[in-house]
Structure formats: structure tokens, C-alpha cells
Amino acid sequence: MFQMTHLFLQKTGKIYVSIRDIAQYVGYEAHNGEYKIDVEDTNKMYVEAKDGTETTSFFLNSTTISKVAPDTTDDYENVIIPEPVTSINGKMYIVGEGFIVGFNSLLSYNSEENQITIQTLPNLLEQYTARIADYGYTQISEDFNNQKALIYGMIVASKESTEKFGVVSIDGTEILSPRYNNIEFVESTGEFIITNSSSKVGIAYTDGKTKITVAYDEIKVMDSELGLYLVKSNNKYGVIDSSETTIIYIEYDQIGIDTTLFPADNIKNQYILYDKIIPAKINEKWRLFDTSGNRITEVEYDTVGFVNEDDDVVENNALTIGETGTVVVGVAEKYGGIDVKGNELIQIRFDQIFSETNAGQTKYYILYNGTEYDAIEYINAMKKSLGYEEEENETNITPDEGNDEAQGTDQDGNELDTNAIANQVANVVEITD
Amino acid sequence: MQIEQDQPTIVNPNQKKGPKTATIIAVLIIVTIVAVIGIIFAILSMQGKKLTVSVDGVQVSVPDDTFIFTEDR
Numbered sequence: 001m002f003q004m005t006h007l008f009l010q011k012t013g014k015i016y017v018s019i020r021d022i023a024q025y026v027g028y029e030a031h032n033g034e035y036k037i038d039v040e041d042t043n044k045m046y047v048e049a050k051d052g053t054e055t056t057s058f059f060l061n062s063t064t065i066s067k068v069a070p071d072t073t074d075d076y077e078n079v080i081i082p083e084p085v086t087s088i089n090g091k092m093y094i095v096g097e098g099f100i101v102g103f104n105s106l107l108s109y110n111s112e113e114n115q116i117t118i119q120t121l122p123n124l125l126e127q128y129t130a131r132i133a134d135y136g137y138t139q140i141s142e143d144f145n146n147q148k149a150l151i152y153g154m155i156v157a158s159k160e161s162t163e164k165f166g167v168v169s170i171d172g173t174e175i176l177s178p179r180y181n182n183i184e185f186v187e188s189t190g191e192f193i194i195t196n197s198s199s200k201v202g203i204a205y206t207d208g209k210t211k212i213t214v215a216y217d218e219i220k221v222m223d224s225e226l227g228l229y230l231v232k233s234n235n236k237y238g239v240i241d242s243s244e245t246t247i248i249y250i251e252y253d254q255i256g257i258d259t260t261l262f263p264a265d266n267i268k269n270q271y272i273l274y275d276k277i278i279p280a281k282i283n284e285k286w287r288l289f290d291t292s293g294n295r296i297t298e299v300e301y302d303t304v305g306f307v308n309e310d311d312d313v314v315e316n317n318a319l320t321i322g323e324t325g326t327v328v329v330g331v332a333e334k335y336g337g338i339d340v341k342g343n344e345l346i347q348i349r350f351d352q353i354f355s356e357t358n359a360g361q362t363k364y365y366i367l368y369n370g371t372e373y374d375a376i377e378y379i380n381a382m383k384k385s386l387g388y389e390e391e392e393n394e395t396n397i398t399p400d401e402g403n404d405e406a407q408g409t410d411q412d413g414n415e416l417d418t419n420a421i422a423n424q425v426a427n428v429v430e431i432t433d
Numbered sequence: 434m435q436i437e438q439d440q441p442t443i444v445n446p447n448q449k450k451g452p453k454t455a456t457i458i459a460v461l462i463i464v465t466i467v468a469v470i471g472i473i474f475a476i477l478s479m480q481g482k483k484l485t486v487s488v489d490g491v492q493v494s495v496p497d498d499t500f501i502f503t504e505d506r
Contacts, residue, residue: 007499008484025488114482114500123489 008116009093015109015116016086016093019058019102023047026105026120034059035068036266045092047102051122053144056102058085060092065102066268067187069144076268077188078224101187104151124150128170132157135172141165141183149185154206156183156192167192167208175208188224203229212244222256222271222278226291230255230271239278239293247293254281257319261307264316264355264362274325276340279304286329288338296342303330306353315354321364324379328353335366337379345382346375 009016023030028047035046035055043060048070057066061084066076081098096107104121125140125147132140137157141147146156150170158165159178166178176183182195192204194214202214212219218232227242231250238250248255256271257279272278277296278289285300305319306328318328326337326345336348346353352367353375364375484500486493 007486007495010500025486025493114484116484116486116500118486118488120489 006088006091009088014083015096015107017096017099017107019045019047019085019092019094021091022099022103026103026118027051027122028103034266035066035070036263042090049104054104058092058094058098058102060085060087065094065098067102075220075270077186078268079188080225100151104148106151121147121150128155135168137166137168137178143184145187146183146185148187152187152190152206154185156185175206176204186221186224189221191221193219211242212240220271223269223275223291226272226275228272228291237280239289247291248278248280248289252280252282255279257304259319262305262317262319264357265318265320267320273320273327274340276325277327277338279327288327288329288342290340296340297338297344299329299331301329301331302333303335304328306330306335308352308354315352315356315365316362318353318355318364321353321355321375321379322362324376326379337375339379343386345379345386 007018007021009018020030027050029050030045030047032045033041034044034057035048044057046055046057048055052070054067055070059065063081063084064078065081065085066078068074068076079101081095081101083095083098085098086093094102096109099105099107106117106119106124108117109115110117128150129140132138132155135155135157136159137155138160139158140150141156141158143156149156149167153170154175155168155170156165157168157178162178164178165176165180165183166174167176167183168174176192176194179197180194181197181199184193185191186193186203190206191211192206193201194204195201196214199217200214201216201219202210203212203219205211212229216231216233217235218230220230222228222230222239228247229240229242231238231240233250236250237252237255238246239248239255240246255278257267257273259265259267259270267273269275272291276290278291280287280289285302286304287300288296288304290296304327305317307317308315320327321337324337324345325340327339328335328346329338329348330336331348334348335346335350335353336344337346337353339345346366350366350368353364354367355362355364357363365372366375366378367373484495486495486499
């Protein structure tokens with residue numbers, strides 16, 4: 001019924017685009033799998049702009065697409081699209097609105113003429129560069145993120161005479177007057193981070209109204225869906241929500257983890273682990289908060305994540321343990337794991353917690369007195385002993401991914417002998433006591 | 434006085450049937466042609482114009498079957 005050459009589909013009145021096939025027409029290269037993850041996965045695809053500006057990852061049946069500048073440590077920007085990525089005859093298709101976001105190109109369909117018109121960002125940039133002087137500005141911002149505002153019908157531009165930035169719509173209507181030292185377009189929220197002449201930062205809506213007071217030293221979007229912002233003031237960090245309510249007081253030395261230390265864990269959001277746990281450091285100790293600002297444990301930890309200082313080892317550092325919802329923590333050079341509910345699923349008694357990657361598969365281990373134990377089996381057995389199974393059948397921690405422990409399988413997909421593991425856990429605990 | 438009688442009309446049954454059959458066949462042919470044309474128009478109207486795709490103002494060459502309608506599955 002369907003052939004492999006289908007570039008477009010019309011389904012329930014909406015245009016869908018084949019991600020792989022369209023890429024060549026709009027200056028992108030398409031690849032299987034996820035960006036930076038060396039595993040072939042037919043449920044994921046990413047496209048890479050040939051001009052090196054951006055990569056976009058697409059996930060089957062998901063409405064979230066992840067964008068990041070290639071070869072940088074920038075945070076991933078997750079943008080929500082109206083319809084999930086779908087698969088037909090093994091090919092991944094994205095709805096027209098998703099194409100616009102994923103490929104930074106406009107797309108329209110004229111049904112009478114049966115014509116699809118695409119305009120790429122470089123072409124838009126060229127078009128409006130020629131027109132920007134008519135709007136009273138000297139040039140369009142050279143920042144790529146700001147240039148993406150063109151896709152959404154807005155132009156971030158500056159005036160040479162004042163060196164100030166403002167925002168106008170593509171028809172020339174003023175959105176933000178040209179009085180800011182800097183403006184940064186945030187694609188995931190459709191907002192602008194604005195910096196005034198006193199170098200204070202706030203957030204403005206796309207209608208020009210101020211959303212978050214221009215009073216902070218720095219602002220970053222932590223999670224656009226949850227509406228959480230990381231703010232910095234007087235060299236301290238805190239978290240506020242979109243109505244500027246304080247979630248975590250601005251009194252912490254650091255919020256979030258340097259995820260470049262944990263590349264094997266493939267962490268998308270350094271500030272909110274498993275979409276639920278916010279690590280915050282104060283006076284050299286770490287506290288764990290939920291996204292409402294409540295501490296999930298009263299314990300203060302020396303470290304969050306296990307980092308092996310020995311450069312010669314093949315083991316990976318570990319911050320999160322697969323899809324178990326467990327974060328590695330350490331106290332006095334002993335390591336354990338805390339889950340999103342604040343339960344200690346791995347007691348803080350082990351010498352190391354690490355992972356090993358073999359043929360694209362990452363397995364997690366805990367080490368005690370030179371003996372390695374399977375970390376996920378340990379966690380599964382601990383969850384069972386805590387009565388997690390019934391709850392997790394109803395509430396999956398990671399709905400987009402397979403959840404091994406809910407299915408009663410180990411890291412290799414084998415069925416778990418939970419009794420044996422429970423005994424193993426009991427033995428380990430006994431040993432450590 | 435001789436009364437003139439009308440000559441009875443001799444009707445050749447073969448002659449009478451001939452024109453009727455021809456008419457029916459002609460009508461059938463016309464109807465068939467109209468139906469075929471109608472079907473062609475119907476198919477054409479369903480298919481619409483050939484899809485064209487332009488990128489940055491330039492029409493690009495795409496495969497003929499590049500666009501397809503599909504129902505929810």
C-alpha cells in the first residue's frame with residue numbers, strides 16, 4: 001500500500017513529512033538512533049544541519065523533540081510538537097508543525113494547487129536582512145538561537161547607534177523596544193531572556209509583557225514543561241516558577257550536575273534528574289529536592305554521582321542508574337542510590353557504583369570489597385521488598401522507555417529470579433553490617 | 434360505382450426492427466462514452482493536480498508518488 005518513496009502523507013487533514021527523505025532537500029543529514037549515542041535504534045532518529053548549527057533528535061510516538069548545538073556542552077532544548085512522531089512502513093514521519101521546529105524551516109500546503117512550499121532559515125534570514133533597515137534596525141542578531149525566532153514570525157535585531165537589541169514581528173510591529181543590552185530567544189518556551197543596561201536579567205513574553213522581573217544576574221530555563229527557571233543572584237542560585245514563585249531559595253552555590261562527567265548516562269537535563277530530582281549544593285553538601293521545592297531526603301550528601309578518579313579504568317562514571325529512577329549519592333566515600341521518592345534503594349555502603357558499556361549496551365554495577373553486583377537486579381529486589389511492584393505497574397517512571405523492572409526482567413531482558421536476588425541483597429546487606 | 438379501397442400497407446417486420454436496434458446501440462455507445470468520460474473526470478478530480486514542492490522559491494524534483502492520502506489506522 002505504501003512505498004518507500006513517500007515524502008509526504010496527508011493524514012486526518014494534516015501534512016506529515018518523512019524525516020529521512022526531507023532532510024536532503026532542506027540542508028540536513030538524517031541518521032538512525034539518537035545524537036551522541038552510538039547505538040542503532042530504529043525508534044529514534046536525528047538530523048544534523050549541514051552548516052553545523054544544530055542537531056535535532058526525534059523519538060517514535062513522542063511529542064518531544066530535542067535540539068542541541070553539535071559538539072557543545074549546551075543543554076538540550078526540548079520542544080513540544082502537537083502530534084507524536086509516527087511510523088509507517090518502518091519510516092518515521094513528523095507532522096508539519098514538527099517539521100518546522102525540527103528543521104528550522106517554514107512549511108505550507110496549498111491544497112487547491114496541490115503545492116508544498118518550504119522556506120529554510122538561511123533563506124528567511126536573507127529575506128529579512130534586506131528588510132530590517134525598513135524597521136529601524138541595523139542588523140539581525142548573529143546569534144543562531146535568536147535567528148530561529150524568524151521561524152516563529154519574530155526578528156531579534158540591534159541598532160548600531162545605540163548597540164541595543166529589540167524584537168519586531170516580521171511585518172515590522174514592535175514587540176520589545178530596542179533598549180536591551182542583550183536578548184536571547186528561548187525556543188522551547190517561546191520567550192525572550194532580556195538583559196537591561198544594569199546587566200540584570202528577566203523574561204519577556206512574545207507579546208512584549210514582562211513575565212519575570214528584570215532583577216536577576218542570570219536566568220536559564222530548567223524545564224519548559226514544568227515552567228521552572230534557574231536564577232542567579234549575588235553569586236547564589238535558586239529556582240523559581242513561571243509566576244515567579246520561589247521553588248528553591250536563591251542561596252545555593254550550585255544547582256544541577258556537570259553532566260559532562262557522566263556521558264554514558266545520556267542525561268538530557270542536568271538540573272532535573274528523571275524529571276523529578278533537583279540536586280542543589282550548599283556549603284559543600286548536596287541536598288535533593290523535588291520539583292515543588294520539597295526535600296526528598298533529609299540527608300546531606302558529599303557527592304551526587306560516582307566519579308572514578310583513576311583515568312586508566314574502563315568503567316564509566318555513574319550519576320543515574322538506567323531507567324530505575326535511582327540517583328547515585330555518596331557520603332564519606334561510600335556510595336548508594338536514592339530514588340525519586342527519596343528511598344535509599346542502594347544503601348550508602350558501597351565502594352563504587354559505575355557502569356560498563358559493551359556493544360552499545362550499558363550495564364550498572366555496585367562494588368563491595370572487590371566483588372561486583374548487578375546494580376539493577378539489586379534495585380529491583382529492593383523495590384520488591386519495599387512493595388513497589390504494584391505501584392509501578394500503574395505508574396511507570398519513564399513512560400517513553402521500556403521499564404525493565406516493571407516487566408520483571410534484568411538488563412539483558414532475562415526474567416528475574418526475584419527470590420534469588422532478594423537473598424543476594426540480604427547477603428550483601430548482611431556482609432556490610 | 435367502384436369503390437376505391439385503400440391498399441393495405443405491407444409492413445416488412447425486418448425493416449421496422451432495423452432502425453430501433455441501431456438507435457439503441459447508438460444510445461448505448463453514447464452512454465458508455467459519457468460514463469467513461471465521467472469516470473476519468475472523477476478519477477482526475479480525486480487525484481487532483483500533481484504535487485509540486487518548492488524549497489526557497491525553487492521547484493524541486495520529487496518522486497511521482499511522493500504524496501499520498503491515508504486514513505487513520
